[in-house]
Amino acid sequence: MTRLSLDIDRASPVPLYFQVAKQLEEQITAGALAPGTKLGNEVQLAAHLGLSRLTLRRAIEELVGKGLLVRKRGVGTQVVLGQVKRPVELTSLYDDLARAGQQPATQVVRRDLAAAPEDAAAALGIAPGSTVLYLERVRSAAGEPLALMHNWLPQRFGRITADDLAARGLYALLRSAGVTIKVARQHIGARKATAREAALLGTRRGAAVLTMQRTAYDDSGVAVEFASHVYRADRYSFESTVVSH
Amino acid sequence: MTRLSLDIDRASPVPLYFQVAKQLEEQITAGALAPGTKLGNEVQLAAHLGLSRLTLRRAIEELVGKGLLVRKRGVGTQVVLGQVKRPVELTSLYDDLARAGQQPATQVVRRDLAAAPEDAAAALGIAPGSTVLYLERVRSAAGEPLALMHNWLPQRFGRITADDLAARGLYALLRSAGVTIKVARQHIGARKATAREAALLGTRRGAAVLTMQRTAYDDSGVAVEFASHVYRADRYSFESTVVSH
């Protein structure tokens, strides 16, 4: 068991549980809290930090949800054993690449106002054939094509231009437009690349590709985007942390 | 906004927040609470149900986490628009198939005590070459092969037999052995099937397959299993719901 030393600023607008969770996470990923380390019990720990037990618990829950801590009733809380990796969250490919220093680049192949195909219309909850913004983009990292991305968005986003998309990720543009994406449903599969996909992705026809379809909803529960993407399997894979309830 | 009618049993050992969450979820998936329906505000709703606001909030949070409800400060809580699907949780392929009425069957190809290869040893946090239980199984559904599964487990699980595995899923066996899996890290990719994989899966060499590697940890944070699976992409895909924090 270790003495935790955390820096809590009650004057900050950042919630206390978030301050605690962030610093704990940093200490775990930095190795200051080694795997297997037992945290003290919640009551004493909360008193030590000058927080209510519930606030401390909320911070711990955050990290349990990320798979960094493990709790067992009657026993205690400890740092999970095994190497720690960042779990994937709801982020855009652009952000992921930028964070990894991979210099993402986007080539806009198409940007049309077009009639929505059936699957996109169903996902967006609009009538098939309605006018939507259709995007086809190739995302490259470190100079090599990585993904071929197709997106359908409601017509109200029709002001997004090809230039916008070349400079920033779609999700960043949506955020600037005041859209907060809260929930997304994803479907991940695999198949072989078509000739056109292979040409755009710089690979061979018939190469294995990962496919992802995603419907994203904003904070009022309205579908904001339907996406159907194709990734080069030799250069990309999905990572996730799953926690049982 | 609707009048909620829930059945809360304070004598039950089931936590109140769980009772509320479960019944709310049922009403949403059953359509009794239509997409877009606004729930009343938390203070009144809690009073109406005879619960503290925090307990009600905890129930709501459960469903927000599953992507069934959406909250916005200053506005309210409502059922997410768009068709509702069950989000995927940490379940085994066997359970998923059984629930879908797909009659899962398992053929145990190999069951050995063998030396751990490097990647499995690293995932399990043991020395390479240590003795581990190695499993190779083919999972079929509705009479057709679906997945080729490789698992490596610490030697203490060496008492698991091929017969056990033919009758029940691996996770069910581990549960019976008192092991609770709490966290898993997964990696999903794609490639082409090798000749051997194609033969076992009843498909053609070079067919696209989905691959998943998973390391699972129990409630004390110890790695319990390392898995490397191959799925026929024409018969299987991964589905998930992602929620932003």
Place this chain on the structure above:
DNA sequence: GAGTGGTCTAGACCACCGA
């Protein structure tokens, strides 16, 4: 300004675990 969710507290009792 009125109404909403977001955070926080101090205390309480319980269920489970290990010695």
Place this chain on the structure above:
DNA sequence: CGGTGGTCTAGACCACTCT
């Protein structure tokens, strides 16, 4: 048995959104 996390309460103040 003592120690731990799991649940629950009644109240409070704040930040945000809409009109």
